[in-house]
Amino acid sequence: MEKPQIIAHVQKSLNYTLYDCKWLPGTARFAVVGSHPRGTGALQMYEIAQGDVTIKLDTEKAKSFKCCTFGASLPGRSHLATGDFNGQLHVWDVDKPEVPAYSVKAHQEIVNTIDAVGGTVGEGAPEIATGSRDGSVRVWDPRQPNDPVACMESDDKATARDCWAVAFGDAFNSTERCLVSGYDNGDLKLFDLRAMALRWETNLKNGICGLEFDRRDIPANKLVASTLEGKFHVFDMRTQHPNKGFASLTERAHKSTVWCARHLPQNRDVFMTCGGSGGLCLWQYSYPTARVAKDSDGLDYGVAGTVALLQNVTLSTQPVASFDWSPDKLGLGICASFDQCLRVLIVTKLNRL
């Protein structure tokens, strides 16, 4: 079996700091957000054509953007939800970016992370979750102004830890949904939004930089949490033991912070991790022969599988902050790194895995 190869297709050097990039599903376009040196926000849309990227939209907004997502954009629309350094959540229609379609002051401090479900991915109401430095995680519905539909926060604001990552999952029908949030001290909390309760929490010892479920529109199957100090954890979310929680495996990679992990939309067992030393690693998860086992009390507990490195490349000397797979074309991906470079990558031979 030949290993997949990672090919750098296009490399574009920009004049602002890139923080996040996301594909617009159903098209060959993607959005890039970042921060100009003068503290204003940059929002650009690019399109791939004939071996190069052409710019389709270039706007500058009041405050630097930290994160973005197309997840709550209903089919047929292109609504980009962004979080900025002031704690504002905006939803922009990229066809008419002058005025935001939805805007709210989500948090008092910077919105570190954003995730959305219900529009292009997952079933049910479109919802956007934001996590902030003030330690709270809030869920917003673009149809409800001003107030979040759910809020997970600690009453004791002084000792609240910064929330660094959020991810939606388990959104396989219109009622079920769960949200997982990771904090800078390694806390990982899983909320069930249907029961509106905390379902599980654990501590991973290192701050959690990235979280992702392998697929958002199926019952929760796997969760990858990437942390500081070059580690990531893969949890098997199918079986929860009352004491042991979820089974997990830990792997070292990159020798520095693992910034994020992104699953291939066409194959939920393949994912890419982005490292603080500018590298990308492509991993494949294999399931164990029996995913569930019984312990001495007769309760079920999960069994974690193994993860194998398929390929690794070094793109730059600066951290790769964000990576996104195209949901329509197998193997096409974009990544943004802190050396102000946007790269379009092609990963070959993924259909043979």
Added chain:
Amino acid sequence: YNIPLDHLDFRYISGCSDVKELENIYKVLLSGEEGRYPELETHCEERLRLLAPNSRVLRKEQPPLSAAGLDQAEWASIAADLNAWTAAVNTNTGSADAGQEKSKTDADDLLPPVRAANATINLSPSQQQQQMASSTTTTSGRTSGSSVSASSAKRPMPRSYDEWSKLEKQLEAQEERDAAISADEASIKQANASKTSPAATASPASRKMPNLPNRLRVDGLSSEERARLAEQEKAKGNEAFRSGDYEEAALYYSRSVSASPLPAAYNNRAFAYLKLQKYTACVKDCGRVLKAEPDNVKALLRRATAYQKIHRIVDARADLERLLRLDPGSAAGSALLSELDAELAKRGKTSASAKRMVIEEVGSSEEDDEDDNNAGLEANGPVSNALNGRHQAAAGGSCSTVQSSNSQVETEQASPPVMKDPLSTCIPPATVALLSNLSSKRKPQKQPTRLIKKNPRRSPVKNPATRKRQLPRMKRRRPSLRQTNLTRLKRPATSYSKRATMPVP
């Protein structure tokens, strides 16, 4: 790393099998502290790759490939593929932009409502009582506020006593709900950090299968939308299959075919059913695939395997022969065929006598063997239909194969083992005993026969017309048959193997 200097040696590395030590040696060599020895490094790397290919130490940093670094033809194909895709997608986007306005508002109405309860989940464990009280009030205040506002926006304070009583009931209900929620929260906070919430403990057990309908709602969607949804569900099914959740995979495939009945999805679902040991369903799905694609090799193999498991050997053989005609190099196909042949041969040895007996049981009255065969076979068909109708659809399906195999066999008189098989494998021992009694029902027999005689009527007769036609043939009886039947009545129903070895009268 505490490695003595003489370990950095070719011979030592070749002889060393300790992975940890080899890794350390490699690290030392790479660091260049003791000097640069490139050949030693490669030697150590090869040794390590032999012993532990997944070792972290072997991970190398390399730059990504570029178009220049790739093979020309390969890059050309990749580039062409990408360009074709972008061109297609860009034209789609252009046309989609034009015609999207109307569908937008319709889609909005179909969405589920905004989450009603403006809920807050409190995370900090300290000061539980105070927080619970405050959280109750906040949640109750917010929920009642939101529910009241949802029902009627900005109502003035209730004026009449009726309105007050209604509001009271509402508030009471709210309080009960909030008490339940806070009780849950209290138990969460008091319990361990990793304990689950009571509300959710019920769900993990039932989380094995998603609470999803078996069909997708595809009423107003265009064919492209349906195809896309079907493809999505099929992909989900494939993934569930790969991780061993066959029931879930079958569910996703069913959803996929409800949107767009493609043979590929049916084929995959057949495989899932095969793994779940639902052999009849597998056979049905393979049948659907083969109707659309008669040359589908996978479907033939799967159906043959399913047939073998439900003991429809003849059909299995037919499918395998078809398969081997299409794909002579199929290893699985030929292996299965040889298995089937071995089974048949095993039965064939003991079946020569048994076969004749079986035909007699059904009640062919002619002395002539050949007529016996024909009549017996024909009588077999409908009568066995009648009896098998009592059994599940699986057996019922096999009756039709008895029919078909009979017709097949009539053309090929030369394969006796095959003839025998459908009967013995389809019809359980009890039924065969009953069949024998049926055949002898016209004899002046004692009560047992009369009791048994009732049975055929109880069962739904599959083919009444043919049955009536065939019955008159059961005229002559062999004296020895009577003898054997009597003896059989006294004995309890035996297994097949035993009957096969019984002496022929």
